Amino acid sequence: xxxxxxxxxxxxxxxxxxxxxxxxxxxxxxxxxxxxxxxxxxxxxxxxxxxxxxxxxxxxxxxxxxxxxxxxxxxxxxxxxxxxxxxxxxxxxxxxxxxxxxxxxxxxxxxxxxxxxxxxxxxxxxxxxxxxxxxxxxxxxxxxxxxxxxxxxxxxxxxxxxxxxxxxxxxxxxxxxxxxxxxxxxxxxxxxxxxxxxxxxxxxxxxxxxxxxxxxxxxxxxxxxxxxxxxxxxxxxxxxxxxxxxxxxxxxxxxxxxxxxxxxxxxxxxxxxxxxxxxxxxxxxxxxxxxxxxxxxxxxxxxxxxxxxxxxxxxxxxxxxxxxxxxxxxxxxxxxxxxxxxxxxxxxxxxxxxxxxxxxxxxxxxxxxxxxxxxxxxxxxxxxxxxxxxxxxxxxxxxxxxxxxxxxxxxxxxxxxxxxxxxxxxxxxxxxxxxxxxxxxxxxxxxxxxxxxxxxxxxxxxxxx
Amino acid sequence: xxxxxxxxxxxxxxxxxxxxxxxxxxxxxxxxxxxxxxxxxxxxxxxxxxxxxxxxxxxxxxxxxxxxxxxxxxxxxxxxxxxxxxxxxxxxxxxxxxxxxxxxxxxxxxxxxxxxxxxxxxxxxxxxxxxxxxxxxxxxxxxxxxxxxxxxxxxxxxxxxxxxxxxxxxxxxxxxxxxxxxxxxxxxxxxxxxxxxxxxxxxxxxxxxxxxxxxxxxxxxxxxxxxxxxxxxxxxxxxxxxxxxxxxxxxxxxxxxxxxxxxxxxxxxxxxxxxxxxxxxxxxxxxxxxxxxxxxxxxxxxxxxxxxxxxxxxxxxxxxxxxxxxxxxxxxxxxxxxxxxxxxxxxxxxxxxxxxxxxxxxxxxxxxxxxxxxxxxxxxxxxxxxxxxxxxxxxxxxxxxxxxxxxxxxxxxxxxxxxxxxxxxxxxxxxxxxxxxxxxxxxxxxxxxxxxxxxxxxxxxxxxx
Numbered sequence: 001x002x003x004x005x006x007x008x009x010x011x012x013x014x015x016x017x018x019x020x021x022x023x024x025x026x027x028x029x030x031x032x033x034x035x036x037x038x039x040x041x042x043x044x045x046x047x048x049x050x051x052x053x054x055x056x057x058x059x060x061x062x063x064x065x066x067x068x069x070x071x072x073x074x075x076x077x078x079x080x081x082x083x084x085x086x087x088x089x090x091x092x093x094x095x096x097x098x099x100x101x102x103x104x105x106x107x108x109x110x111x112x113x114x115x116x117x118x119x120x121x122x123x124x125x126x127x128x129x130x131x132x133x134x135x136x137x138x139x140x141x142x143x144x145x146x147x148x149x150x151x152x153x154x155x156x157x158x159x160x161x162x163x164x165x166x167x168x169x170x171x172x173x174x175x176x177x178x179x180x181x182x183x184x185x186x187x188x189x190x191x192x193x194x195x196x197x198x199x200x201x202x203x204x205x206x207x208x209x210x211x212x213x214x215x216x217x218x219x220x221x222x223x224x225x226x227x228x229x230x231x232x233x234x235x236x237x238x239x240x241x242x243x244x245x246x247x248x249x250x251x252x253x254x255x256x257x258x259x260x261x262x263x264x265x266x267x268x269x270x271x272x273x274x275x276x277x278x279x280x281x282x283x284x285x286x287x288x289x290x291x292x293x294x295x296x297x298x299x300x301x302x303x304x305x306x307x308x309x310x311x312x313x314x315x316x317x318x319x320x321x322x323x324x325x326x327x328x329x330x331x332x333x334x335x336x337x338x339x340x341x342x343x344x345x346x347x348x349x350x351x352x353x354x355x356x357x358x359x360x361x362x363x364x365x366x367x368x369x370x371x372x373x374x375x376x377x378x379x380x381x382x383x384x385x386x387x388x389x390x391x392x393x394x395x396x397x398x399x400x401x402x403x404x405x406x407x408x409x410x411x412x413x414x415x416x417x418x419x420x421x422x423x424x425x426x427x428x429x430x431x432x433x434x435x436x437x438x439x440x441x442x443x444x445x446x447x448x449x450x451x452x453x454x455x456x457x458x459x460x461x462x463x464x465x
Numbered sequence: 466x467x468x469x470x471x472x473x474x475x476x477x478x479x480x481x482x483x484x485x486x487x488x489x490x491x492x493x494x495x496x497x498x499x500x501x502x503x504x505x506x507x508x509x510x511x512x513x514x515x516x517x518x519x520x521x522x523x524x525x526x527x528x529x530x531x532x533x534x535x536x537x538x539x540x541x542x543x544x545x546x547x548x549x550x551x552x553x554x555x556x557x558x559x560x561x562x563x564x565x566x567x568x569x570x571x572x573x574x575x576x577x578x579x580x581x582x583x584x585x586x587x588x589x590x591x592x593x594x595x596x597x598x599x600x601x602x603x604x605x606x607x608x609x610x611x612x613x614x615x616x617x618x619x620x621x622x623x624x625x626x627x628x629x630x631x632x633x634x635x636x637x638x639x640x641x642x643x644x645x646x647x648x649x650x651x652x653x654x655x656x657x658x659x660x661x662x663x664x665x666x667x668x669x670x671x672x673x674x675x676x677x678x679x680x681x682x683x684x685x686x687x688x689x690x691x692x693x694x695x696x697x698x699x700x701x702x703x704x705x706x707x708x709x710x711x712x713x714x715x716x717x718x719x720x721x722x723x724x725x726x727x728x729x730x731x732x733x734x735x736x737x738x739x740x741x742x743x744x745x746x747x748x749x750x751x752x753x754x755x756x757x758x759x760x761x762x763x764x765x766x767x768x769x770x771x772x773x774x775x776x777x778x779x780x781x782x783x784x785x786x787x788x789x790x791x792x793x794x795x796x797x798x799x800x801x802x803x804x805x806x807x808x809x810x811x812x813x814x815x816x817x818x819x820x821x822x823x824x825x826x827x828x829x830x831x832x833x834x835x836x837x838x839x840x841x842x843x844x845x846x847x848x849x850x851x852x853x854x855x856x857x858x859x860x861x862x863x864x865x866x867x868x869x870x871x872x873x874x875x876x877x878x879x880x881x882x883x884x885x886x887x888x889x890x891x892x893x894x895x896x897x898x899x900x901x902x903x904x905x906x907x908x909x910x911x912x913x914x915x916x917x918x919x920x921x922x923x924x925x926x927x928x929x930x
Contacts, residue, residue, distance in 0.1 A: 034785035095787060101683075163785050190689075204688060208786045217750025219563075221900040222773045223669060223871025224655075226801050227765040229746070230755040233774040233796075234708065241706030243699065281694070285682025290695040290826045300692040308687045309698040310789050311780035316797060320499040320628050321673045321834050322560060323799055323872075324775050324900055331698075332781060334788055336691050361755045369786050406688025407788075435686040435789050 003142075003150050005393065005458050011141045012450050019137040019450060020111075020120070020443065022052065026091075026129045027109040027122040033068045033092030034163035042159055045091050046071050049132075049157055056140040058155065065167035068092060068159030072178070075139070077148035083383075083464045084152040085457070086181035086420060088410055089132035089188065090161035093124035094435050101437035112440070116194050119440040126428040130441035131187035132157060134427060134449030141454055150461040154181055158410075164208065164370030165409055172417040182464075183383040184414040185456075187449065189404050189426030192274050194444050197395045197452070199387060200424035202302055202403035203411055205337030205374035207346045208310075210367040211354060212330040213239070219315075220325040229325060230361040233314045236329040239357045243307050243333075247293040250307045250335070252349040258340045262303045270298050273400050283431045302403025306336045332369075336405065343371035372409030377421055386463030387423045390456030394448055399425075425452065468607075468615050470858065470923050476606045477915050484602040484915060485576075485585070485908065487517065491556075491594045492574040492587040498533045498557025499628035507624055510556050511536050514597075514622055521605040522612075523620065530632035533557060533624030537643070540604070542613035548848075548929045549617040550922075551646035551885060553875055554597035554653065555626035558589035559900050566902035577905070581659050584905040591892075592899040595906035596652035597622060599892060599914030606919055615926040619646055623875075629673065629835030630874055637882040647929075648848040649879040650921070652914065654869050654891030657739050659909050662860045662917070664852060665889035667767055667868035668876055670802035670839035672811045673775075675832040676819060677795040678704070684780075685790040694790060695826040698779045701794040704822045708772050708798075712758040715772045715800070717814040723805045727768045735763050738865050748896045767868025771801040797834075801870065808836035837874030842886055851928030852888045855921030859913055864890075890917065 012019075031045035032038040046062045046069045053060035053073040060073035071091065096106035104110040109122035120130070135155065142149050156179065158168055172179060189200040215232035216225070242251055249256075262270075277297045281289055291300040300306075314329030316322035335346055351366055358364040379401065391399045404424070411422040427449035433439045477484075496510035497503040511527045511534045518525035518538040525538035536556065561571035569575040574587035585595065600620065607614050621644065623633055637644060654665040680697035681690070707716055714721075727735075742762045746754055756765040765771075779794030781787035800811055816831055823829040844866065856864045869889070876887040892914035898904045 034787075035783070095781075095783065097781075097783070098684075162787075206688075206788070208788070215751075218566075218898065219901045220749055221871065222771075222775060222799060223671075223801060223869070224895065224899065225749065225766065226773050226870060227756045227769055227771040228754045228762050228870075229749070229751060231773050233777050234705065234772075237702040237774065237777070238706035238709075240699065241703035244703075284685060284690065284694070286680075286694060286826050288826060289693045290824065291692045297693050301690065304692055306687075306692040307699075308691050308696050308790055309702065309780065310687060310787060311782045311791070312698050312702070312794065313778045313782045315774065315776035316560075316562075317776045317778045318560065318562070319501070321797065321799070322499075322627075322775060322900065323671070323673070325773055326776070329777065332786065334687060334786070336688060359755065361751050361753060404688070405691060405693075406686065430689065433683065434689065435787065436684045 003146050003458060005455055008141045008145045008454050009451055011145050012137065012454055015141070016447055019133065023120065023130060023133045023446070024109040026133060027124055028107060030107040031092050031159065032095050033159045035095060042068050042092060046159055049091055052136060053155060056143045065171055067167045070159065070171055071157040073155040075149050075153045078150060078152045082151050082461050084154070084181040085460060086154045086156060086179060086184045087135050088184055088186045088414065089135065089157045090128045090159065091132065091157050092159040092162050094127070094162050096123045098437065103438055116442050116444055118443045120443065121438055121440045123439055125439050125441040126432045127434040127439065128161065128188050130446055131426060131428065131449065134187055134446060135453050137450040138453030138457065142457060150458045154179060161410065168410060169413050169417060172413060176418065179418055181420060184420040184422040186408060186411065186422055186424050187426045188408055189424045190428040190430055191426070191445065192400055192402065194429065194442060195395065196274055197391045197399040198402045199399045200404045200426065201377045201379055201401050203375040203408050203424070204405055205341065205343060205372045206334055206407040206409065207337065207343050207350065207371045208334040208369040209350060210330065210332045210369060212328055212365040213358070214328045214363045214365065215361060216325065216327050219327050222323040222325045225325055230359055231325050232362060233326055233329040235359050235362055236314070236331060239354065240309055240331060242357065248291050250305065252307065252346065252353045254345060254349045255305065258342060259305060260339045269401065273402060280430055298403070301405035303338055305338050305341060307333065309333045336407065337374045339374045339376050341374065343373055347371060372407060373412050375411045377424065381421050382463060383421065383423055383460060386460035387425055387456055389459040390452055391425065393455035393459065394451040468611050468923060470920055473606045473610045473919050474916055476610050477602065477919055480606070481912055484598065488585065488595060488598045488911070489574040491598060492589055493572060495572040496557050496624065497560050498624045500560060507533050507557060511624055514556055517601060518620060521608045530636055532632045535624065535636055536622040538620040540614055540618045543615060543617045547616050547926050549619065549646040550925060551619045551621060551644060551649045552600050553649055553651045553879065554600065554622045555593045555624065556597065556622050557624040557627050559592070559627050561588045563902065568903055581907050581909055583908045585908065586903055586905045588904055590904050590906040591897045592904065593626065593653050595911055596891060596893065596914065599652055599911060600918050602915045603918035603922065607922060615923045619644060626875065633875060634878050634882060637878060641883065644883055646885060649885040649887040651873060651876065651887055651889050652891045653873055654889045655893040655895055656891065656910065657865055657867065659894065659907060660860065661739055662856045662862070662864040663867045664864045665869045665891065666842045666844055666866050668840040668873050668889070669870055670806065670808060670837045671799055671872040671874065672802065672808050672815065672836045673799040673834040674815060675795065675797045675834060677793055677830040679793045679828045679830065680826060681790065681792050684792050687788040687790045690790055695824055696790050697827060698791055698794040700824050700827055701779070701796060704819065705774055705796060707822065713756050715770065717772065717811065717818045719810060719814045720770065723807060724770060725804045734866065738867060745895055763868070766870035768803055770803050770806060772798065774798045801872065802839045804839045804841050806839065808838055812836060837872060838877050840876045842889065846886050847928060848886070848888055848925060851925035852890055852921055854924040855917055856890065858920035858924065859916040
């Protein structure tokens, strides 16, 4: 018996208020996986999600790891021979600081009116809980309407994506058989606009480090010692200030050796994309793009590698003045990588960069905190056609094929460990303020995301036939 | 009737335990004048000191200012025609952070054994409470022994020296007549060793700024925006990293224009000074001096100007990783000045330095937090002879004439407003850890300091006759 999409989509419409309510419940749990202070809440969040999946008739469990637990759920109700989709998401969220800049509390989801209708504002609204719920609610609608899914489905939701997914690969390796599937689907990327759907086929990779430059053994009085001793803050600034030349090119040794230039037709396709550069920059208070010379904004964000200092601290930061020469200064920094940069070579380049510049009297300490290669998803994959049709069902138009400046290291892991390609079909918007205060998810995007996943489930099954 | 020094010195010896006990009482009051959270304690400290001065028979009062109060005490018991000495000190102390590095609590003075005998360990032990008490206890011994002092004396102790003495000059100007004197005496500098007394005749000046570089309007996701936007932390590092060239010379425009080279005979005299360069550096974990090329350590610290970043912060500083591009980055920095640099010209040079380097898309915000010129005290002053003799009485040898890398802006204020030269006779040691955790004052230095001031009171009176 053919499974009909139309009543599923009607059910999605009819139960949308419930879907919003359940998303808010999800958002209320402060699952800051990167911070041990929130461990109990993070675990509670995993339990909540597993219970939701059980409620819709899937076999779900919360599985321990050395770090945050993983939620794994299976559904085998699909007809014989149906394809097997592995959905990946993460239930952990970024820290909410700086708290004083939130207009509503980060873990009390608020429905706020905006230029595109109502949005839900909370930490994790779009990254990644709102997007995870587009999948869960689509599965719910299919199961409620037809009692079964068109595809075999595994849902895999981890709790450490924001802290480098350090236990992901060991878990995938240990559970390879259980996690067999035909393709991976991830909703953690953006559309070009609320009516401009997209499939992301390029993701940047990442290398994340923390460095500390040590100088004198103790903090010093800057009168008594100033001028005669190395100042670790001055020196660390000098070193970090040399990360880029005057044309915005990163000076880490070997940085660009393996960088693959995009093809001409790709560059031409990108110029056709409905990307509003001015609005992209204006929405964050900038009137111009600043970066690597000779590159468009999309190239700077999608196909060129970067090196950003994410945090810096040292010496006296309090009220008033203190005339100190700090014993040490520290920074967190990360590089976004593109195909085919090798994260290990970049790590080695960074180490060399710092060691070559460590001045006399100082000692550099480098802590490596995570690394993952960039991804290109093959656009001739048989599953892509189903994804494209599902988007056309939900949006009435085909998706743009876009890159993404962010990193989803799990896509590389899925390929390497489980042999899966990944369809990156996401519903976020560029102004959602991910990793910033007042993160949001448009309810219009949430609704369309649920519809898209509902449609994709059918179209992926059809695509295989 | 001539006033005899010997019994005064005996009394100092006999009451030394009491002097130590009173110093500890002084140290127990956490008078962190720079931090509003300690305002009540800072005021209580002023009251304590005024009470001590009243106890020894001086007319003392705590005088309000827009900020921390000033303690002023007078004694006119001296014979007709005796010189009038104005002692200056400060009862406020530096913040104690980082607290975790103190071996004993910063405001619970501890008597600890060390290589030179017992030292008292507490914030303010030497900067400046221990040194203030060398004066108070000398006055106490004279009054207790003879009922009068050999000189007319004013004691002036403020509560804002560690926060740029912003209410000092207005107070001096408003009370010019009351504060008339012949010479100012300050004990806030160092000796060369526990048996190596010194008079400081050069002090560096200071300019202190805070800068903030603003970029995007909000914190940004470093994947979504990285490569296409200015990163204020990277940019601030680049700017601060340009403060010095490869030879350690400060690149602020006009920085060295008015710098006076020391005279040849001065340079020769400095080479004779018993300064142990290796020990000076080794005591803070360094095996070599790093600074302006072609200059000795004493030149680098006494006669050459500097620019040190005292604190820096921006972005994510917590546990784990956060892939953010911060909206802004900040730093506190200060320049030590030498004769005849003009603090206002240096401030203007710093503004220009930052404005010239502010990149597109960013905005620099400069907050000026204090400025004072360097000082040279005339070595042919009639009062110096009395000071030298007093030191010889107490130490059995004449003092070395030394510079000081630190700043005591009040010395410039005393000259400018009250027309007074300043005798800088101090009893600290280089390893006292001023402005650092575990600040200390050797009891041997304390004792000799009291004896020195006791002797100086007589010798200054004699010097005038």
